[in-house]
Amino acid sequence: MIDIAGLIAENIIYLLLITLGGVLISVSVHFVPVGGAPAAMAQACGIGTGTVQLAAGAGLTGLVTAGAMMGVTDNILLVLASGTVGAMIMITVTMIVANWVYFYGVGCPAASAKVKYDPITKDRQDLYISQGTEGHALTTVSFISGAIGAGFGGMGGGLVYYALLKIGEVAAGLTVKDIMSTTGHELVGLASIFAVGIFFMNAVIPSYNIGGTIEGFHDPKFKRWPRAALTSLVVTFLCAILAVVTLGGM
Amino acid sequence: MSAGGSGEAHAAIPENQLIAFGIIGGLVGIYAAFFLSNVAGGVFSFMGALGAICATIWGADAVRRVASYGLGTGVPSIGMLALGMGVVAAMFGLAVGEGIGLDIAGPVIALVVASIIGLVIGIFSNKVLKMNIPVMEQTMTEIAASGTILIIGLSVAMTGTFVFDVVLDNVITTGYIAVIFIAGGMALLHPFNANLGPDEKQDRTLYSALEKGAIAMVIAGIVALSAQNASAGMVTILVGIFIWYFGFMGFYSRVKRDAYKVVGTGLLPSEEELE
Numbered sequence: 422m423i424d425i426a427g428l429i430a431e432n433i434i435y436l437l438l439i440t441l442g443g444v445l446i447s448v449s450v451h452f453v454p455v456g457g458a459p460a461a462m463a464q465a466c467g468i469g470t471g472t473v474q475l476a477a478g479a480g481l482t483g484l485v486t487a488g489a490m491m492g493v494t495d496n497i498l499l500v501l502a503s504g505t506v507g508a509m510i511m512i513t514v515t516m517i518v519a520n521w522v523y524f525y526g527v528g529c530p531a532a533s534a535k536v537k538y539d540p541i542t543k544d545r546q547d548l549y550i551s552q553g554t555e556g557h558a559l560t561t562v563s564f565i566s567g568a569i570g571a572g573f574g575g576m577g578g579g580l581v582y583y584a585l586l587k588i589g590e591v592a593a594g595l596t597v598k599d600i601m602s603t604t605g606h607e608l609v610g611l612a613s614i615f616a617v618g619i620f621f622m623n624a625v626i627p628s629y630n631i632g633g634t635i636e637g638f639h640d641p642k643f644k645r646w647p648r649a650a651l652t653s654l655v656v657t658f659l660c661a662i663l664a665v666v667t668l669g670g671m
Numbered sequence: 672m673s674a675g676g677s678g679e680a681h682a683a684i685p686e687n688q689l690i691a692f693g694i695i696g697g698l699v700g701i702y703a704a705f706f707l708s709n710v711a712g713g714v715f716s717f718m719g720a721l722g723a724i725c726a727t728i729w730g731a732d733a734v735r736r737v738a739s740y741g742l743g744t745g746v747p748s749i750g751m752l753a754l755g756m757g758v759v760a761a762m763f764g765l766a767v768g769e770g771i772g773l774d775i776a777g778p779v780i781a782l783v784v785a786s787i788i789g790l791v792i793g794i795f796s797n798k799v800l801k802m803n804i805p806v807m808e809q810t811m812t813e814i815a816a817s818g819t820i821l822i823i824g825l826s827v828a829m830t831g832t833f834v835f836d837v838v839l840d841n842v843i844t845t846g847y848i849a850v851i852f853i854a855g856g857m858a859l860l861h862p863f864n865a866n867l868g869p870d871e872k873q874d875r876t877l878y879s880a881l882e883k884g885a886i887a888m889v890i891a892g893i894v895a896l897s898a899q900n901a902s903a904g905m906v907t908i909l910v911g912i913f914i915w916y917f918g919f920m921g922f923y924s925r926v927k928r929d930a931y932k933v934v935g936t937g938l939l940p941s942e943e944e945l946e
Contacts, residue, residue, distance in 0.1 A: 457744065473748045610843040614758055617852070621755035625748045626792070630800045633744030652795040659788055663763040670770045 428669040429662060436661045438584035443623045443657025444650050445577030450476050450627035451646045452570025453512065454563035457634045459555065466533040466556035466563060466636045468519050472628030473621070476574060478515065480620050483508035483575025484582050484613065491583065492601035501579050508575025509568050516559050516567050523558035531558035533636055540639050541565060556636075566637030581619055585612035589668040608668070615664050622660070623653050682873045686736065690813060693729020694782075697722040697820035701778050701827050708831045713899050716831040717907040720891050723824025723855070724884035724914065730817030731862040731880035735873070737810035738863050743802075746867070749814060750860025754852050756792070757818025760785035762843075765823070769835040777833055781819050789815025814859070821855045821887075822848075828891035828907055829898050841898045854890050858883035875925040882918030885911050 429436065453475055456467025468475060486507025490500045523529055532549035533539070534556040539546060541562045550556055559567070586597045589608040600606050630649040631642045700722020707715035730753060738746045764781020768774050793811030796802045826848075827833050830841045842848050862879040863871075892907030927933050 471745045471748060473744075473751050477751070607839050607844045610846065610848070611762065611839065614843060614848050614852070615762065617849075618755040618758040621751045622759075622792070625752040625755070626795075626800070628744045628748055629742065629796055629802055631743075633742075648799050648801070652792070652799050655795060656788065656792055659791060660759050663759055663784065666770075667763045667766040670766060 425666055428665055432588050432665045432669055435584040435588050436658070436665055438587075439581050439619070439661035439664060440654060440658045442577040442580035442584065443619055443653050443660070445573050445580065446476070446480060446620060446623040447577075447627050447649045447653035448646055449480075449570045449573035449577060450624055451631060451635060451643050451649070452566045452573065452638055453479070453635070454516075454559055454567050454637045455628070455631070455633070455635055459634070460557075463523060463527045463529055463557040464554040465634060466531075466535070466558070466560065467634060468516060468559065468567075472631070472633065473624050475512070475515070476624035476628075477621065479508040479512040479571040480574045480578045480624065481617070482511040483571075483578040484616055484620070487575070487579030487582055488601065488609075488613070491586065491597050493598070495596055495598045497583060500583050501576050504575040504579025504582075505572045506575070508571040508578070512567050512571035513564075516564055520559050520564075527557070529557040531560045532556050533560050533563065533639075535636050535641065536562075536639050560636075562639050563637040566639070569638075577623075578616065578620055582612060582616040585615050585664055585668060588665055611668060615660075615668070619657060619660050619664075622656060626652050626656065682732075682736075684732075684873060684877075686732065689729050689732045693726050693813075693817055693820065696725030697729075697817075697824060698778060698782075700725060701820070701824055701833065702775070704827045705775070705832055713831040713903040714906045716828055716895060716899060716903050717888070717892070717910050719824045719827025719831075720888035720907055720911065721824075723821045723828065723891075724881065724888060726817040726820035726824060727855075727858045727884035727887070728877050728880045730814055730821065730859045731883075732873070732877060733810045733813040733817065734859055735863040735871075735876055736806055737804060737814070738867070739871075740804045740806070742804075746864040747856075747860045750856040752792070753814040753818035753859050754822070754856040756785055756788045756815040757822045757855075758848070758852060760788060760815065760819045761822040761826075764819070765833055765835040765838060768833075774834050777835065778820070778823050781823060782816055785815040785819035786812045789813070818855065818859065821858070822851055825851045825855060825887060825891045828888065829894045831895075831899050831903060842894075845898075847894050847898075850890060850894070851887075854887040858887050870929050872925065872929055875922060875929060878918055878922040878925060882915055882922055885915035885918050889915065 454467040455472045456465045459465035460467040461469030483504040487504030490503035530549045532546050627649040700718045704719035761781045765777040768777025789812040793808035797807045826842050862876045866876045888911035896904030
């Protein structure tokens with residue numbers, strides 16, 4: 422028989438860390454300049470694909486880089502830093518290549534229709550917008566916003582993964598470092614698929630909140646983030662309880 | 672017909688029948704594979720994949736009902752959400768089933784837990800995220816539950832059982848769970864995503880779901896070749912190929928029925944013909 426209340430009391434700190442990680446992922450998506458299908462046709466500002474694909478691409482890279490660091494050290498700060506940097510590299514590479522395609526392939530300048538002046542460079546935007554579009558390519562503010570967002574996402578993903586492994590650590594009697602450096606340890610698979618599941622849920626919730634597209638922190642839709650954060654808080658907390666019972670009860 | 676954003680989807684098959692088909696068919700498939708696992712060297716593990724296909728058809732119909740209101744973002748997001756909820760609930764259900772010493776309760780616990788998570792996300796989507804889709808709560812519950820049955824069904828097809836330790840060793844640690852995640856998610860999200868538009872018809876979408884579920888079944892069979900034995904794997908693959916053929920021909924005949932005209936384009940013109 423599993424002592425559910427005992428497991429939760431024992432792992433309360435990791436329960437909260439998983440929840441925090443989920444909320445971080447949820448908030449991070451609001452920073453990422455997601456353009457969706459219109460941006461793929463250079464008719465809206467942002468990267469031309471959906472929120473889930475972008476969040477998954479950047480966030481899962483964060484999970485991998487965080488996991489790689491866990492095999493070397495037990496220090497949570499280094500693990501989180503590794504996850505953050507991994508996700509940021511992934512999204513900045515995506516954005517710079519997308520901009521090359523927009524500039525040299527499609528042949529349009531970077532411009533946003535949501536603001537008149539870029540909040541960072543103060544460059545005029547409205548003069549450069551092609552008629553009938555909402556803007557195109559990634560402006561400086563979107564680029565910086567995207568990098569910040571991916572950083573939060575990678576940190577959140579790393580936090581969830583680390584906390585999940587820490588729960589299993591007690592049950593397995595090994596440290597996270599030892600678990601990660603053992604080839605084919607069953608905890609790694611279970612914790613990573615839980616982390617992926619929690620990650621996808623928290624990537625989809627904010628994408629429903631922003632209605633599929635956003636340009637970054639200067640977009641008016643960005644103000645809606647508390648709604649997604651609240652939803653993710655409740656949903657991730659539920660999942661965290663399930664994770665504690667599953668991993669802790671092994 | 673049902674286009675994204677056009678409101679309620681019209682259905683020839685009532686949703687209650689599909690819900691019953693998904694839950695009963697899914698659980699019967701999973702339990703039949705489990706109880707027959709010792710018969711004839713585990714060849715009946717393909718029943719688990721049949722259960723997964725029942726859940727796929729149900730889940731694809733639920734995706735169709737909710738996505739026809741227009742989600743604001745692409746249909747693929749809901750498939751990933753379904754499998755995200757499903758994988759957490761499925762692992763919890765199987766682990767708790769083993770933890771309380773009652774393995775056979777695992778799939779039912781997973782189904783109940785998935786429904787709760789789905790309901791919570793559905794309520795929050797409408798009340799907090801203000802998506803204002805009338806069927807959101809119900810369909811989210813259905814999607815989470817069908818995703819869970821899909822994951823457990825394909826795991827059973829791969830290993831022949833849903834005992835958590837076996838699934839952990841043969842499906843999760845080996846990484847095949849990622850295959851289930853993407854192949855299963857694709858089976859849920861792709862049918863409506865591929866068929867949506869003003870001429871969308873329920874039977875065409877559901878035949879597409881059957882065909883996608885069969886592809887996942889064939890993949891589960893390939894895994895079963897190594898996870899179980901050659902005979903169990905081959906039976907799953909052959910049954911999967913047969914269902915795929917049936918599903919694809921059913922889908923293609925409905926494409927021909929709904930299209931204004933289907934014509935062959937012939938081969939690409941040669942250089943001389945273009946000049």
